[in-house]
Amino acid sequence: MSRISRRGLLKLSGTGAVAAGSGGLAGVFASGHAPAYAQGTTVHWLKWNDFVPAADEHLRKVALPAAEKALGFKINLETIGLNDLQARVTAGIQSKAGADIIMAFNNHPHLYAESLADVSGLCEEVGSAQGGYYNMAKGNCHNGKRWLAVPYCVIGGLIAWRKSWFAEVGATSFPKTWDEYRVVGKKLKAKGHPLGQSLGHSVGDPVAFCYPFMWSFGGKEVEADGKTVAINSKGTIDSIKFMAEFWKDAHDDGGLAWDDSSNNRAFLSGTISATLNGASIYIETLRKRAQYKTEAGAEMHTDILHAPLPAGPAGQSSFQNNQSMMVMGYSKNQKAATDFLRWFHTPANYEGWFTVQKGFACGPTKSWATHKMWDEDPVMAPFRDVPANARVVGHAGLPNQKAAESLSKYIVVDMYAKAVQGMPAEQAVAWAEGELKKIYSV
Numbered sequence: 001m002s003r004i005s006r007r008g009l010l011k012l013s014g015t016g017a018v019a020a021g022s023g024g025l026a027g028v029f030a031s032g033h034a035p036a037y038a039q040g041t042t043v044h045w046l047k048w049n050d051f052v053p054a055a056d057e058h059l060r061k062v063a064l065p066a067a068e069k070a071l072g073f074k075i076n077l078e079t080i081g082l083n084d085l086q087a088r089v090t091a092g093i094q095s096k097a098g099a100d101i102i103m104a105f106n107n108h109p110h111l112y113a114e115s116l117a118d119v120s121g122l123c124e125e126v127g128s129a130q131g132g133y134y135n136m137a138k139g140n141c142h143n144g145k146r147w148l149a150v151p152y153c154v155i156g157g158l159i160a161w162r163k164s165w166f167a168e169v170g171a172t173s174f175p176k177t178w179d180e181y182r183v184v185g186k187k188l189k190a191k192g193h194p195l196g197q198s199l200g201h202s203v204g205d206p207v208a209f210c211y212p213f214m215w216s217f218g219g220k221e222v223e224a225d226g227k228t229v230a231i232n233s234k235g236t237i238d239s240i241k242f243m244a245e246f247w248k249d250a251h252d253d254g255g256l257a258w259d260d261s262s263n264n265r266a267f268l269s270g271t272i273s274a275t276l277n278g279a280s281i282y283i284e285t286l287r288k289r290a291q292y293k294t295e296a297g298a299e300m301h302t303d304i305l306h307a308p309l310p311a312g313p314a315g316q317s318s319f320q321n322n323q324s325m326m327v328m329g330y331s332k333n334q335k336a337a338t339d340f341l342r343w344f345h346t347p348a349n350y351e352g353w354f355t356v357q358k359g360f361a362c363g364p365t366k367s368w369a370t371h372k373m374w375d376e377d378p379v380m381a382p383f384r385d386v387p388a389n390a391r392v393v394g395h396a397g398l399p400n401q402k403a404a405e406s407l408s409k410y411i412v413v414d415m416y417a418k419a420v421q422g423m424p425a426e427q428a429v430a431w432a433e434g435e436l437k438k439i440y441s442v
Contacts, residue, residue, distance in 0.1 A: 041073035043336050046099035047325075048082040051155075051261075051280035051360065054287075058356045067343050073336050082203050082260065086408070092328060100331040101341065104324050105203045107140045107393050109148035110404035116148050117327040117334045119341070123147040126345045130365035137364040139392035139399040140322040149324035150341050151364030153357075156386035157208040157320055158306040160267060160281045161274035164294065165193045174307035178216070178242065181310045185250025188273045195250045196272030198258035199417040204321050205260050206413045209276045209309070211319045211393060214239050214412060216312030221406060221436060226397030229440050231415075232433040235314060240416065240425035247420040256417055268292055268300075276309065278321075279360040279383055286358075306382045320390040322364075359383045402439050411435045 050056045056079055064075050078099065080088065085103055092098025093115045109116065123141070127133045137151040161174060169187035185195045198205045214220070218235025222228055247253075252272050255263070263275040268284065275281075285292040285301035292300035308316065327337045343349060347367075354363060355373050359380035362368065364387070374384045394403030406412070415432040419425055 037071075037073045037336055041333060041336055042076055043073060043101065043333050043340055044076045044078065044099040045101045045325075045337075045340075046078045046080065046085070046088060047101075047103040048085060048323075049079045051264075051278060052283055052357050054356050055353060055361070058353050063344065063349065063353055066349070067340055071336070071339055071343060075340060083201075085203075089326075092330065096330040098328065098330070100328060100333045100337040102326050102328060103152065104149055104326050106207070106322050107399050107404040107407060109141055109324060109326055110143060110399065110401045111408060112326065113143055113148050113401060115329045117329050117331065117338070118146050119150050119327055119338060120147040122338055122342050122345075123150055125342070126150070127365060130347065130363075131367040133365055134387040134390070136320060136387055136390040136392050137322055137324075139394075141324045143400065144398065149326040150345070152323040152325050153354075153361035153364055154387040154390075155204070155278045155321040155323060155360065156362050156383040157205070157276055157278055158308055158382055158386065159274050160277050160279075160304055160306055162193070162294075162303050163305050164296075164303050165191075165273045174305070175310055178213075178246070178310045178312050182242075182246045182250060185246070185274075189250050193273035194252040194271075196252045196258075196263045196266050196275040197255045198260065198263055199256050199413060199420065200258050200262075201410050201413070202259040204278070205258075205263060205276055206410070207393075207407060208319050208321055210413045210416050212309055212317035212391070213243065213312070213416070215317035215319075215391065215395065216309070216314055217242070218312075218314035220396050221394065221403070221412070222397040222440060224396045226394065226400065226402075227440060229433055229436045230396075231412075231436055232429050236429050236432075237425045239312070240419045240428055243416050244419045244425065251420075256421070270295075279306070279358070279380060282306070282379060283358055283360055301379075305379060308382070308386075318386065318390045319393070320362075320386050323361075324364075362387050402442075405439050406436060409435065409439075 059077060064077060068075055082105065086108065088098065089102050089112060093112060133151055137154065141147055141149045141151050165188060166184065169184060171184045175181040175184050188194060197209055200206055214236055217239035219231065219233055219239050221231050223230045263277060264281050266272045267275050267281050282301060282304050285304065289299045294300055294303050308318065325341055327334055331337060354368060362383060369384050374381055392399040393407045394400060411432050415428050418431065419428045
């Protein structure tokens with residue numbers, strides 16, 4: 001696989017790639033002078049508290065001061081918990097006041113399409129200069145007519161697992177199928193090392209597990225027409241029955257109440273042996289090597305590997321958490337906000353933030369998969385390719401506002417949560433079918 005050298009990255013950021021619709025940014029690079037903005041212009045940027053603290057530190061200490069110098073306006077970065085973002089978006093839209101740029105997860109931009117600025121020009125520039133966007137990034141941010149949000153990154157999700165504990169029960173490699181994983185998980189739980197999985201209402205891990213689990217058994221929310229609710233199928237019912245037994249045999253029951261940080265804490269404390277997660281667990285053990293140790297006294301990072309979700313009867317499926325930046329339609333600073341995002345996604349500027357992430361965040365465009373960073377740590381290497389084959393919620397139909405509403409209401413997650421708490425599979429899927437019909441029949 002070819003690599004992008006630093007010189008190559010700088011070439012990708014050439015003025016031809018950023019000139020169109022840039023409102024003078026090409027001239028900035030040529031002249032060395034910042035564009036003129038009204039005195040006191042400040043862009044308010046709202047995003048999550050990054051699970052890699054060094055990434056937010058890089059933004060505050062390196063990227064944003066450089067952007068302010070280049071662009072001639074202030075950027076106020078505010079970070080909050082990921083599950084608080086939607087409430088802030090809703091409040092801003094209702095009051096027509098709030099942050100100029102707000103982070104969105106997955107297909108949430110579709111929920112707010114009428115309230116977002118058109119960022120098509122910027123997205124087309126970035127995509128054409130950087131090898132094109134991954135299909136999942138575009139599906140989450142494009143409604144078939146225009147770009148609703150600027151793809152920011154893909155937070156890869158793989159199963160982090162303790163290789164020594166798996167070896168103790170005879171698994172020297174990660175199970176390839178759900179049947180194999182259940183057998184191994186049952187043995188691990190018997191030894192006091194259960195698997196861990198969140199089935200709560202949290203933006204990241206629960207949906208990243210439940211959707212591909214359903215797909216891998218042949219289940220789906222809707223048909224290819226994007227209208228006909230199809231969740232009540234043999235594939236979905238089989239997946240629910242399997243999950244109910246799998247949960248009882250192998251999982252920590254606490255997962256029903258977990259958010260996206262709970263499984264991190266459980267893994268780092270030695271409570272669980274494996275969990276679907278971004279790379280933040282492994283990165284934390286690298287950051288605090290003396291704090292996180294195995295029972296044998298070794299640094300925990302030496303006992304962690306990453307693997308994709310196993311395959312089911314219908315094959316292997318993948319859902320990866322997409323992050324994007326929405327320029328809000330109520331903003332009086334839309335031009336400045338768009339100019340900042342254009343500046344940030346220029347490869348020479350994006351690279352610093354990207355490398356600090358160490359693979360926790362994948363680039364939304366294909367060119368970043370060839371970056372030399374991926375060769376630095378073999379434990380992180382599996383994350384490089386996770387965006388390539390990931391599906392978007394709404395499969396087998398097209399991503400749209402209805403699919404986003406379904407995701408936002410955690411219908412698929414709750415279907416599995418109800419089953420592991422004892423609801424019969426047929427009843428759980430009938431409930432989900434009813435909820436989806438309320439959305440798709442409108």
